[in-house]
Amino acid sequence: MTIDTEPALSASFTEALEKFRAAIGAEHVATDLPTRQEFADPYSPLEWTDYVPPAVLQPASTEEVQAIVRIANEHGVELWVNSQGRNNGYGGSAPRNPGAIVVNLRRMNRILEVNEEFSYVVVEPGVSFNELYDYLQKHGHRLWADCPDIGWGSVIGNALEHGFGYTVNGDRANSVCGMQVVLPDGELLRTGMGAMTDNPSWHLSKRGFGPMVDSLFMQSNYGIVTQAGIWCMPQPETYLTGWVTIEDDEHLPALLDAVRPLMIDRTIPNYPSVFTASGALAVVGKRRDFYDGEGPIPFEVSKAIVAQIPNLGMWNMRFALYGRENTVDAQFENIKEALSVVPGITVTGTKMRGDALDVSALDQSGKVQAGIPDMEMLNTSDWVGGAKGGHIGFSTVLPLTGRDGRRIIDLVRPASEEAGFDYIGGFLLRERSMMHVTLMVYDTADEPAAARARDLCGDLVTTTAKLGYGEYRCHPSNMDTVAGTFDYNDHAMLRFYERLKDAVDPNGILAAGKQGIWPQRLRQTR
C-alpha cells in the first residue's frame, strides 16, 4: 500500500474545506499528512492507510460544531466525530469510512460546573480524565470522579462509548445526567429536565417528560454531545482498596461464582476487575523482563514467574469500599467471609482516610478505584517491545459465572497463542454480567503481527457469537462483523437503528458505518 499523501478532493469537498476554515479558523482545519496520520488508527502500521482521514477539524464551541454540520449537509461531506479520540485499542480517532473528515473536540475543554452539594460536574467533551482530576484537586473539591486505567481519554467520550470504570460510578453511561446535543442538521437539543429552560434538575434527575433519549447519542451516529452532566462520588470518610489473588488458574470459576452475589447485592459497591498475571506484569514491565523465548509464554513458565512475585496470583482481583469506617469494616469482613470458599485465595485491603489519601502508597488499582488517573497502563502496549507498541482490544459480554468465564478463556487463550500472542486478558465485573477484555499486543512496525492481530479479532467475533456471546465495542474494522452477529429476527435491531438514522440524519453526514449503522445512501443490501 502507498500512503495517500494528497487525497483527490472533489470540488464540493474543497469548497466545504474553505467554509470550514471560515467557520472555525483556518488554523483549526488541518489537511497535512502528519496531522491526518495523528488522527488515524495509531496502532496500524504506517503502511496501512485505510483509516487515514482526508482532513481534521477542531472546533472550539457548540456554535462551531453547529456550523460544521450545516456545512457538511450543504456539501454532502462526511464527518467522523470524536472527543479526545484516544481509545487506541479500538482505532483511536480513525473514521470507519474512508473519506470522512475527523471532527475532534479536544479544544472544547471547559469544565463548566463543579457541584459539591449534589456531587456532579458538567464538562465539555474535550475534558480528559487527567484534566478533570487535576482541576478537582487544585480547587480542593471533595469529589471523586470516575476514571479509566489510562487518564488521557475524554470523560464524555468514554461514557458515550459505554466505557466502564472502577468506582461506584463506573457504569459511566449510567452516570451521565443531562446532555446538550447538536443534531446532524445543526439543531440544538437539551435532554431530560434540560428540555425545560433553566430547570434546576437538569443534572440531578435523568428523565424529563416523555421518552429519555440520552442513550440514543451513545455508541451511535445520531448526534454530537457538546456538554453533559457526570455524576461523581462525594469524597468518602474511609477508602479501602482490596486485592485478591488465587494461586491456580483452575479456581477462577469459583472466584467468579463467589463474587456474583456480592455484586448483585452491592456488598462490593464498585466495578472490580479480575485479571491474569500477565495483565498485571504488562503494566510494570516488558515481556523480555520475564521471558526471552520465542512465541507465547508457556503456561508452566507463567506459573513459575508468578510464584516468585509477592502478592501476585495466576488470577488477581481488585475491588474497593467507600463510606464511614464502620460500614467499610463490616463490608470487608463480609467479603472476606464470602470469598473464603475459593481454594488458595488471599484477600487483603489497604484502608485510608478519604480526605488524606497517601497516593504514593497506592498501586495502580488503588489509584483508579479512587478516581486517580495515571498513564502507567499505557505500558501494556509495549509488552512485546519493538519500534512502537500497539494493540487491539477484543471485548465480549458474558453472564457473571465461572462457567462462562472458563468458556471464554478456553476459546480465546488458545486462539491468541496460536496466532502468536500472549494471552493478556481479564474480566470487568458488573452487577450481573462481565466483560471479558483481551489485548493482542504487537509492534506496529511488524506488519504481519498487526495483520494477525486484526484477523484474530475478526475471527473471534464469529466464534464467540457461535457461543451466543456479543461484543460491547470494537475496532472500526470489525464494526460490520459485530453488528452482523446481532441477528435476532433478521437483524431487527440494526434495521431499527437504520430507520432512526434516516430520520435524524437524512443526508447521512455523521459517522457513517459507526457500530455498523450506515445511512441510506451507503447501505448495502443484506
Next chain:
Amino acid sequence: MTIDTEPALSASFTEALEKFRAAIGAEHVATDLPTRQEFADPYSPLEWTDYVPPAVLQPASTEEVQAIVRIANEHGVELWVNSQGRNNGYGGSAPRNPGAIVVNLRRMNRILEVNEEFSYVVVEPGVSFNELYDYLQKHGHRLWADCPDIGWGSVIGNALEHGFGYTVNGDRANSVCGMQVVLPDGELLRTGMGAMTDNPSWHLSKRGFGPMVDSLFMQSNYGIVTQAGIWCMPQPETYLTGWVTIEDDEHLPALLDAVRPLMIDRTIPNYPSVFTASGALAVVGKRRDFYDGEGPIPFEVSKAIVAQIPNLGMWNMRFALYGRENTVDAQFENIKEALSVVPGITVTGTKMRGDALDVSALDQSGKVQAGIPDMEMLNTSDWVGGAKGGHIGFSTVLPLTGRDGRRIIDLVRPASEEAGFDYIGGFLLRERSMMHVTLMVYDTADEPAAARARDLCGDLVTTTAKLGYGEYRCHPSNMDTVAGTFDYNDHAMLRFYERLKDAVDPNGILAAGKQGIWPQRLRQTR
C-alpha cells in the same frame, strides 16, 4: 354532556373491528358501554365522556399484538395501549385522543422466568405486582421484587411510565433489562443483548452493540413492550424498615437537607418517601374520622390531630436497609447520627430476618419497602367520602433540597386549599432529586369538585413551570400543557420526539398525543 352510547363508526372502523375479532377472538373485542367505561378515566364523573374509548381489545400474545397493529395500519384506526391500565390518578386506561381503541394487555399475564442465580424475572405486561409477589411466595423464591403502594398495577407498565418504588430497585425504569417490543408496523424487536439470538446476557447486561433504545419505549408511543426482564433483590439476611418523624412543619427543609448526602452516597440504599400527616392518615382512615368541618382541615387542627397519634409527625419519612446484620447496624447508626441535626426528630427501626419476615408486624411502609404489595393505600381516594372516591395526581421533579421542598409546598398547599382540597402531599426521594407528589381527592359524583381538581392540576403545571420545575407524568388532560413547558430552544425536544414518531409510526396509529407527542397528521402548528 350525554353519554356516547353508540359511537358513529366509519365503515373502515367497522371493518377493522371485524378483523380484530378474527385475529384475537370476538370475545376479546368489546364495544359495549360498561366495558368501554371501565377502560375510560375511572375518576372522571360519569357524565364526562371525553376519555371513553369506542372499543377495547385484549390480546393474549405477542403475535396477537402484532396482528392488531397491522390491522390498525391497514385501516387507519388509532390504538391506545396499556398494560393493566390501573394508574387511576393519571387517567387509568383512558386514551388521550377521543376515538382511539384501547388495547389492554391484562391477558398477557405470564411470568416467563424467575432467575434466583441472577436475581431477575421476565414477565409479560399483564403481570401485576400482586401476582408477581404471590408467585414468588408460592414457589419459595428468595427474591424480592419492587412494588408500588398499590399492588394491582402492571410491573412492566409502571416501569414504562417511569414509576418509582421503594426498594433498592425503586428506580423501575432503570431496573428493566432487556425488552421485547412490537413496533407500530408489527415488526418484532429485542433490545440490548437480546438483539443477538439466544444471547444469555439479555436480562443481565443492559446495552448491546450500538445505542440502547429501551428508554425510547418508555413514556412514549413508539412501540408496545410485550415482555421484559426486571431486576429484583436477593432476599437479604437482615431487613430494617426505618421510620422518621418531625414535630414541626418548619423543620422539613432541615430533614431534606440532612437526607441528601445519605442518598447520594447510598447510605440509604432504597428510595424513601417523606409525607404529611394527612397522607399517613388517609391510608388508615377517612377525613370525617378526624375533622367534620367544611373546607380544608386548618393547619392548627392538623397539628392537634398529629399530637394525639403516636409515631406520627407533621412530616414522616420511611426508609429501609438490607444486607448482612453487621452492615445494616452500621448504616442505621450512621443514619441516626446524620439525622440528629434536625430539631424534634425521632428515628426508629424495625429489624427482621429476611427469610422470616413477620408480615403482620409490618405497617404499610414496612411492607412496600420489602416488596410486599397491598391495596391499603387505595383508601386514600375515599378520604373525602361520598359515592365513589377519586383523585388526580400532580407530580413535580425538584432538586433534593430543603429550599426547593419549601418552595413547592408554599405554592401547592395554598393553591390546593383555595380550590377546596386538603393538601395531601409528599416527596419521593431519589439520589439527587425528589418528586413532589400531591393528590387532589374528590367524590366523583361531585362534578364541580372533579372539575376544580382537573383545573387546579392544569394551573399548577403552569405555575410550577414558572419556577423552573417540570412534571414527570400527568393525566391525559394535561399532557399537551406539560409538554409545552419543556420549551428549551423552541421545544427542540418535542420536535425531536415528533421526528422519531414519524419514523417509527408513519401512519400514526399508536397512542397519538401521549406525552404531547402527536403523529404528523394530527400535529398542530405551534
